[in-house]
Amino acid sequence: MKKTTIVIGQTAPITEELVKKYGFIITPFVIDWPEMDSLEGNNIxxxxxxxxxxxxxxxxxxxxxxxxxCKKIFDDALKESESVVCIAISSQLSGAYNSAVQAKKMLNESDQSKVFVLDTFSTDVSESLxxxxxxxxxxxGVSGEEIFKEITEMSPNVHLFGILESPKWLEANGRLNHTLSVxxxxxxxxxxxxxxxxxxxxVKAANLKMQAKxxxxxLFKHTEEVIKKPLEEGKICRVAISHADALEEAEKLKKMxxxxxxxxxxxxxxxxxIVVGCHVGPGTLLISCSIEK
Structure with missing residues (x-):
């Protein structure tokens, strides 16, 4: 039997290769857009x-x-592993964390002790890291309890930054008023x-970059300000990048x-x-960096 299964949300972008390598189970979100099937395109x-x-x-x-x-995912995972660690989008941005917590409470007492649910207080590639x-x-082969402890300590040192191509999508979703959008x-x-x-x-404003090409x-300049000192102190930094159909910019960022x-x-x-993407819209570029000892 597997030691621990990791459950992530559809909010966390990750490659198919990594999903297969680590056996991640992905919890699906519901998309409501009646016109979607009639539109052209290979992605949202x-x-x-x-x-x-x-x-x-x-x-x-x-x-x-x-x-x-969520409960079904936990039940199925516990048939194949000794414990489950569920990594959720910030409870301030979605009710997914609460759904997972409530699902855990529906398990029998023995199984409840084997399920660990983390509120990452972040989203997208930060969840992924x-x-x-x-x-x-x-x-x-680390136990679910130990994994949960370690990623709980790690979570505050994982940062997420992003730039929108246009604020109009946030406005359309009611996340930004018209004046600020303009x-x-x-x-x-x-x-x-x-x-x-x-x-x-x-989600908050972090900085304002002038004369960036x-x-x-x-994003590189801003992230550099965050990781430069930790790197000088010998700490380990790792980054991951996501893009909303802006692969060229993502590749540029990686190369930098x-x-x-x-x-x-x-x-x-x-x-x-997809959850973050529906709000921020096409052209958005996001980066997450984690800082470890």
């Missing part, structure tokens, strides 16, 4: 661009997995690039790290998670 972001071209005003909405789905660490520990659009036109982050589980350069900081592992590049 291409479909969002097509919807814009066609003048479709609706936008995709997402909802968290049900308690029942935490999951990657958990997967590595599970592969080493201001952000004007700032971008004159070379000012607002950088967003997740702090205390909520592109989103990749702006490889050239200037070869000691920093760029774990992967993946398409932005």
């Amino acid at each position: 972001f291409e479909k969002m661009r097509d919807a814009e071209k066609k003048g479709i005003k609706t936008v995709p909405k997402t909802s968290q997995p049900s308690i029942g789905i 935490i999951a990657l660490k958990a997967g590595e520990l599970a592969e080493e 201001i952000l659009s004007q700032m971008q036109k004159i070379g000012m690039r607002p950088i967003l982050s997740v702090k205390d589980g909520l 592109n989103t990749a350069q702006a 790290f490889e050239e200037k900081y070869p000691q920093v592992e760029v774990s992967f590049i993946a398409l932005t998670g």
